[in-house]
Amino acid sequence: MTKEEQAGKGLAKKEAVKKRETSKKRETSNKKESMKKAPDKKEAAKKEKALEIIKRLKIQYPDAGCTLDYNEAWKLLVSVRLAAQCTDARVNVVVEGLYKKYPSVEALANAPVEDIEAIVKPCGLGHSKARDISACMKILKEEYGGRVPDQFDQLLKLPGVGRKSANLIMGDVFGKPAIVTDTHCIRLVNRMGLVEDIKEPKKVEMALWKIIPPEEGSDFCHRLVYHGREVCTARTKPYCEKCCLCDICGKNGV
Numbered sequence: 001m002t003k004e005e006q007a008g009k010g011l012a013k014k015e016a017v018k019k020r021e022t023s024k025k026r027e028t029s030n031k032k033e034s035m036k037k038a039p040d041k042k043e044a045a046k047k048e049k050a051l052e053i054i055k056r057l058k059i060q061y062p063d064a065g066c067t068l069d070y071n072e073a074w075k076l077l078v079s080v081r082l083a084a085q086c087t088d089a090r091v092n093v094v095v096e097g098l099y100k101k102y103p104s105v106e107a108l109a110n111a112p113v114e115d116i117e118a119i120v121k122p123c124g125l126g127h128s129k130a131r132d133i134s135a136c137m138k139i140l141k142e143e144y145g146g147r148v149p150d151q152f153d154q155l156l157k158l159p160g161v162g163r164k165s166a167n168l169i170m171g172d173v174f175g176k177p178a179i180v181t182d183t184h185c186i187r188l189v190n191r192m193g194l195v196e197d198i199k200e201p202k203k204v205e206m207a208l209w210k211i212i213p214p215e216e217g218s219d220f221c222h223r224l225v226y227h228g229r230e231v232c233t234a235r236t237k238p239y240c241e242k243c244c245l246c247d248i249c250g251k252n253g254v
């Protein structure tokens with residue numbers, strides 16, 4: 001073999017090695033790219049599923065709304081605090097007596113805490129609920145002219161108001177986007193497969209913001225409450241056989 005032939009052979013070998021390396025690199029980068037796209041695909045599928053669930057629940061519960069009675073924003077603030085570990089039905093009865101005696105923000109802000117406690121006791125946790133309601137009404141009176149603030153962060157700063165309550169007020173009182181992650185919502189979205197084994201309310205809320213159209217959030221959560229009480233129950237086995245979501249639900253943990 002001549003020197004030129006030897007040189008040519010060496011060059012071809014180098015080129016073959018280079019080609020192999022380039023194709024390997026391309027393969028790795030394609031793999032990385034498809035791994036990056038996988039969560040997007042998963043999220044898109046969840047969004048699609050969520051839209052279908054929203055559509056069906058709308059048909060099933062056309063008039064679903066808040067089950068706490070109120071005719072003024074501050075009353076919902078009071079009721080939502082009382083509703084912790086208590087049924088909405090009981091809260092609706094208890095607040096009748098409370099508003100009869102203290103019919104305004106100012107009246108409730110000036111009421112002795114012990115008196116509020118005596119009235120709200122049947123809702124449980126009377127002492128802390130009365131303390132929060134009193135402090136909250138005082139802030140409304142002194143800082144907001146007796147009105148309920150319409151900013152999420154301001155609501156969150158009120159005594160006894162957490163993300164769930166603040167979202168409820170934003171959605172129901174101010175008609176703004178809201179995701180209310182109560183016990184029904186958390187149980188149902190996990191079962192349905194809209195979130196995967198997430199139980200912490202804030203994490204569920206954040207996961208749902210990604211897949212639920214903002215304008216649908218508030219009503220969707222109200223409908224979940226109805227569905228959770230009537231069909232996808234917590235204490236008994238859920239009635240999957242009569243559920244309008246039976247064919248698309250993940251039935252996770254059921």
Ligand code: SF4
Binds near residue numbers: 240249254
């Ligand atoms: S199919 Fe069963 S688990 Fe799924 S939402 Fe309906 S009742 Fe709940």
